Amino acid sequence: MREEPLCAVRDLKKHYPITRGWLRREVGQVRAIDGVSFEVARGEALGIVGESGSGKTTAAHAVLGLEEPTAGKVRFDGTPVSERSGEALTEFRRRTQLIVQDPNDALDPRMTIGEAVAEPLRIHWLDDADRRRAIVADILERVGLSADDADRYPHEFSGGEKQRISVARALVVNPDLIVADGPTSALDARVRSEILALLDRIRREFDIAVLFISHDLDVVRRFCDRVAVMYLGEIVERGHTADVLNRPAHPYTRVLLSSVPSLDPTDRRLGRPLTDTVPEPSDPPSGCRFHPRCPAVIPPADLSVGDETWRAIARFRFAVQADELPAEAVPTARRDGGAHRDDEVTPATVRRAVGLSAELSDAAAERAVEEAAAAIAAGDVDAADETLAAAFPSVCEREAPEAVAIDSASAAVHDSESAADANPTATADAAGRTVRCLRYESTVEADPPDGSETGADAIDGSDDGSTER
Numbered sequence: 001m002r003e004e005p006l007c008a009v010r011d012l013k014k015h016y017p018i019t020r021g022w023l024r025r026e027v028g029q030v031r032a033i034d035g036v037s038f039e040v041a042r043g044e045a046l047g048i049v050g051e052s053g054s055g056k057t058t059a060a061h062a063v064l065g066l067e068e069p070t071a072g073k074v075r076f077d078g079t080p081v082s083e084r085s086g087e088a089l090t091e092f093r094r095r096t097q098l099i100v101q102d103p104n105d106a107l108d109p110r111m112t113i114g115e116a117v118a119e120p121l122r123i124h125w126l127d128d129a130d131r132r133r134a135i136v137a138d139i140l141e142r143v144g145l146s147a148d149d150a151d152r153y154p155h156e157f158s159g160g161e162k163q164r165i166s167v168a169r170a171l172v173v174n175p176d177l178i179v180a181d182g183p184t185s186a187l188d189a190r191v192r193s194e195i196l197a198l199l200d201r202i203r204r205e206f207d208i209a210v211l212f213i214s215h216d217l218d219v220v221r222r223f224c225d226r227v228a229v230m231y232l233g234e235i236v237e238r239g240h241t242a243d244v245l246n247r248p249a250h251p252y253t254r255v256l257l258s259s260v261p262s263l264d265p266t267d268r269r270l271g272r273p274l275t276d277t278v279p280e281p282s283d284p285p286s287g288c289r290f291h292p293r294c295p296a297v298i299p300p301a302d303l304s305v306g307d308e309t310w311r312a313i314a315r316f317r318f319a320v321q322a323d324e325l326p327a328e329a330v331p332t333a334r335r336d337g338g339a340h341r342d343d344e345v346t347p348a349t350v351r352r353a354v355g356l357s358a359e360l361s362d363a364a365a366e367r368a369v370e371e372a373a374a375a376i377a378a379g380d381v382d383a384a385d386e387t388l389a390a391a392f393p394s395v396c397e398r399e400a401p402e403a404v405a406i407d408s409a410s411a412a413v414h415d416s417e418s419a420a421d422a423n424p425t426a427t428a429d430a431a432g433r434t435v436r437c438l439r440y441e442s443t444v445e446a447d448p449p450d451g452s453e454t455g456a457d458a459i460d461g462s463d464d465g466s467t468e469r
């Protein structure tokens with residue numbers, strides 16, 4: 001029988017109201033997380049990655065009970081967090097600890113390190129001051145500091161040492177789950193490796209689960225057993241870290257990986273986003289939320305141009321929508337707020353700037369691109385937006401892909417023969433062509449493939465107790 005996870009998050013939503021006016025009338029909602037599910041097993045390190053605004057920190061705070069969900073449930077050790085009160089809630093707070101990105105936020109400059117590390121003990125159960133002192137001395141040494149450091153103040157320590165103190169503070173109450181929210185983001189590379197090695201050692205030594213929140217895929221690759229990739233409040237891909245990061249299936253994961261400098265920049269399987277603007281969580285795109293940026297967005301069924309041309313058309317369409325046209329395609333009068341007239345921008349200038357200067361083989365597409373370019377040259381971007389939206393619809397903006405399970409990972413799979421073969425729910429579009437982009441969910445049990453390094457194997461920072469002073 002499968003062991004119950006330490007923490008199980010089901011269909012979690014957190015929406016914040018947007019209010020206006022004296023009466024604070026609700027005019028909309030920021031959908032910070034929108035139907036997220038994941039599990040953390042005992043002793044496991046699960047990474048949640050995504051750009052800022054993806055909802056990963058909100059999800060982490062909901063796990064800790066710091067945010068009340070709009071919908072969905074968080075269960076910890078079998079009991080919904082929302083149903084805990086009194087002693088059960090105090091116990092939950094002891095067993096779940098938070099490490100924040102900036103240790104200065106967690107340390108009171110007027111408290112000695114000993115007082116700061118002992119504080120959770122005092123809050124939770126231990127009144128005996130001598131016993132508290134002994135536990136603090138022991139824990140400081142376990143995180144690579146000295147028992148004598150207990151009498152010093154936070155300003156006497158470096159950033160890396162302060163993060164060690166935060167780890168000691170989390171560890172002192174013997175937790176089962178640590179939520180580490182960007183714990184190495186503010187550190188330089190050497191200290192980052194040391195803190196990762198420390199976290200890895202203590203989680204294995206004490207069998208502690210870690211929910212590791214980060215935007216840094218390289219750090220997640222080195223520390224986490226499994227990873228979930230978030231985009232605009234949704235999990236778009238998940239699986240064993242090696243599976244997801246060595247063979248990313250979702251176009252967004254590929255885009256994230258393409259921004260990691262250590263990876264091969266010539267790897268054409270990785271993508272660049274069509275546009276840089278991350279849509280507002282208060283107004284997420286229809287269908288698949290990634291579609292205005294997705295380099296793999298599915299073309300209209302009746303379009304007959306090659307892949308590269310389609311990508312240029314899609315980039316043009318969504319750059320117009322996001323007001324992200326290259327500067328040379330924008331008439332001066334728009335650039336400088338109407339101070340000057342400019343007639344140097346022509347439809348040909350616009351087409352050259354967006355990589356569509358050659359006449360398209362598809363006559364209808366050619367007409368639409370020419371019409372949109374003429375509208376932009378005339379300063380009417382809204383008309384161009386309407387023309388492109390009408391001429392180049394995508395199934396991706398109409399519907400979110402179906403959720404199905406394939407193999408050992410969970411993602412949107414786009415346009416690959418193997419995915420199409422494995423896809424039990426592939427559907428034909430109006431023209432009878434198979435739409436081969438899916439989003440699917442599964443619980444991943446498979447071992448990482450041989451030769452891929454994740455978790456402790458990949459952590460090269462020595463945690464030998466030496467610290468950076």
Ligand code: SF4
Pocket residue numbers: 250251252288289290291292294295296297298396401412413414437438
């Ligand atoms: S459904 Fe797939 S191909 Fe379409 S936009 Fe989303 S991730 Fe890209």
